[in-house]
Amino acid sequence: MTNSYRASSENLASGGLASSGNRSTTSISKHSLACDTESASKHPLVIEHIQVRPDRMEVTIRVRSEQFAYTNNQIIEEVLSHFPSLGMHACRNHKGRLFADVMNHTSIPHLLEHMVVDGQTRRAQKEDRIFTGTTQWSREDPLVALVAFSYEDDLVALEVLNQCVALLNAILLVSIEVGTTINGRNNDNSAHL
Template identity: 35%
Template sequence: MEETMSQAPMQEQEGKQADNAPRGKHSVAGLPLVIDHITVRSDRMVCRVRVSPALRYTTPGMAHRALEKMPSLAHHSCVNENGDTFASAIEHTPLPHLLEHVTIDLLTQRTERSDYVYAGVTEWLDEERGVARVQVSMLSDIESFAAFRDAANFINNLIVGA
């Protein structure tokens, strides 16, 4: 089963936030990160994400703010060049990679099943233009849509609200 959805940026659906967001270094709709295409597969959700080319990577300040609000991110297993947890990468990682981990964290908090382990993969499709693919395993497409939306809003608020 595969269902594909092209959509306006999720944040635009909330109206005021997109209209009031600062312009300049930001992506589509004035926001640093926008999910612009979603494919639902039987076992995972695949999102194409656009980020502002000027804001492709996290900063130590952004990482600090994210960990203050979501301390469990630091303990996620993560394959990266610096270690085996997300804590070793969060200070300088692609923004879509942060989206992957925030989405997984939200899904983990919201699931009633303690035996399910969420997994994800992030890859640049065009790093120079700030286009990436984020895939996250799922149990429920509805919960996954909500988690991706909330994770994108969380990240945009980290940057725009800073």
């Protein structure tokens, strides 16, 4: 049996999807996620697909433009004001053992992974619950990433995911409006010296 998820503009606006059934594999496409395609096309990050498996969620994330693909100090500073413990997350990376070792220049989808893990940890029913995640860029499309993470409650995980994507979109849009450098480029795409 599979979970049946209803995606409507009403329950997406409230940050979640309604679920019924048991916890087996469920697939949610961008067509059912798109409540307002015009405004979604302006967002730096778009959820294209969610695969809900019994032990994890696999989320296909599209980064609208290369300028939104990687973090910088200003983006991380703003995210840390909402998620102050992100830097202390264990993280397998090429520079060290913590997310702090790479967070100032890592992919935005990788940042999203850690935000979702952190958000779920705050809402976990079991105090000692450990959440894990992975992120990898698509080989077919350089602006698409697969973010996978464990969960305790599928509805909580979907709500946290939606909240984190909304927060990141807001931070990324503001960073462009105020001319914050992203990917070593200025808002006008000129090189940052």
